[in-house]
Amino acid sequence: MSDQATTGRRDRRRYTPKPEIVSLLKVSGNPVNGLGEKDIRRPSPHFWHPPDLHPWGELQLVARTNSRKCPGSAEAFAAAYERRELLPVATQRNAAPAAELSAAATQFALAHEADDVGIAAMDPLYVFEGYRIDEPWVIVLALAHDYERLKQVPSDETNGAGVCDVGDQYARGTRASYALANWIRSQGYNAHPYPGPSADALLLIPPAIASGLGELGKHGSIISRHFGSGVRLAAVTTDMPLTPTGPDRFGADDFCQTCQICTRECPPGAIVEQKQMVRGVERWYVDFDKCIPYFAEAASCGICIAVCPWTRPRVRPKLLATMARRLDQATSHPGASELSAPALES
Numbered sequence: 001m002s003d004q005a006t007t008g009r010r011d012r013r014r015y016t017p018k019p020e021i022v023s024l025l026k027v028s029g030n031p032v033n034g035l036g037e038k039d040i041r042r043p044s045p046h047f048w049h050p051p052d053l054h055p056w057g058e059l060q061l062v063a064r065t066n067s068r069k070c071p072g073s074a075e076a077f078a079a080a081y082e083r084r085e086l087l088p089v090a091t092q093r094n095a096a097p098a099a100e101l102s103a104a105a106t107q108f109a110l111a112h113e114a115d116d117v118g119i120a121a122m123d124p125l126y127v128f129e130g131y132r133i134d135e136p137w138v139i140v141l142a143l144a145h146d147y148e149r150l151k152q153v154p155s156d157e158t159n160g161a162g163v164c165d166v167g168d169q170y171a172r173g174t175r176a177s178y179a180l181a182n183w184i185r186s187q188g189y190n191a192h193p194y195p196g197p198s199a200d201a202l203l204l205i206p207p208a209i210a211s212g213l214g215e216l217g218k219h220g221s222i223i224s225r226h227f228g229s230g231v232r233l234a235a236v237t238t239d240m241p242l243t244p245t246g247p248d249r250f251g252a253d254d255f256c257q258t259c260q261i262c263t264r265e266c267p268p269g270a271i272v273e274q275k276q277m278v279r280g281v282e283r284w285y286v287d288f289d290k291c292i293p294y295f296a297e298a299a300s301c302g303i304c305i306a307v308c309p310w311t312r313p314r315v316r317p318k319l320l321a322t323m324a325r326r327l328d329q330a331t332s333h334p335g336a337s338e339l340s341a342p343a344l345e346s
């Protein structure tokens with residue numbers, strides 16, 4: 001039996017948002033996100049920021065309330081929000097070279113719940129308007145989902161497995177990022193953790209892509225070569241001297257050009273087929289106004305990351321091999337090979 005056949009998800013017929021949910025949308029989120037803007041600019045605070053920074057506070061509350069109705073979800077997210085104490089920065093600095101410090105920080109993170117680690121130089125475009133980050137480096141941590149639990153989304157009052165796995169991965173990200181920040185502080189450098197699920201000063205996906213943790217998928221989430229779309233992020237910013245890890249192109253973006261699985265499976269039809277201009281960059285885009293009402297009603301949804309073929313453990317190695325061949329052909333014979341989605345098998 002295929003993975004898809006065992007999911008037991010709710011009816012996927014097209015969804016029409018309830019009028020009471022639509023009334024909470026207040027203003028469109030697409031201009032706030034910079035859809036259609038040709039100039040590069042920093043991102044504006046959005047839905048997961050504190051409600052005094054945007055007009056969707058009541059909708060955010062509905063999303064949290066519906067998520068927490070699922071069995072086990074309240075406990076899972078309570079653990080994700082359990083912030084630790086940050087240690088004072090040690091007075092003596094570890095003066096090892098940047099490459100050595102990078103390897104030690106990576107090893108520490110991998111030994112403290114992170115499943116993958118990337119390092120990127122800080123870019124002002126990673127910082128939300130109204131916030132400030134002074135540290136020159138960002139260490140991004142990837143936390144992999146349990147596919148068997150994730151594939152049960154969307155969650156509801158009878159089955160909370162999917163949304164609980166979201167909470168559990170964010171909780172691991174909270175623990176991992178605080179542990180890493182405290183380790184860096186013990187080495188004599190400043191460090192601040194940025195765990196999810198609430199947003200803070202730092203945008204997580206762009207530094208994750210820059211540091212090689214994955215590529216941006218059509219569903220607006222990161223696709224990792226190791227975990228597919230079943231991955232959550234956390235980060236630590238620091239002034240510890242580090243060396244960047246580069247981006248990783250393994251064919252996910254190329255695959256998305258012709259794959260339509262998430263666009264078909266998204267109940268409100270929020271995933272835009274073609275790349276859009278967003279704050280000066282042409283990229284994949286999810287229509288905020290269509291996604292968020294369903295997301296709020298359906299316990300944080302998650303369908304698009306669960307159905308993505310890269311997330312399916314038995315499919316991912318085949319996709320990696322196929323796309324590696326196609327990327328290789330495209331490099332050796334530019335123009336000779338059309339990069340399109342190969343036929344899928346389970």
Ligand code: SF4
Pocket residue numbers: 219265266267268269270271286290291292294295300301302303304305
């Ligand atoms: S989270 Fe749900 S509603 Fe939003 S884009 Fe993904 S599948 Fe669609």
Ligand code: SF4
Pocket residue numbers: 217218219229255256257259260261262263307308309310
């Ligand atoms: S389901 Fe297909 S189109 Fe959507 S993100 Fe995954 S690979 Fe890309």
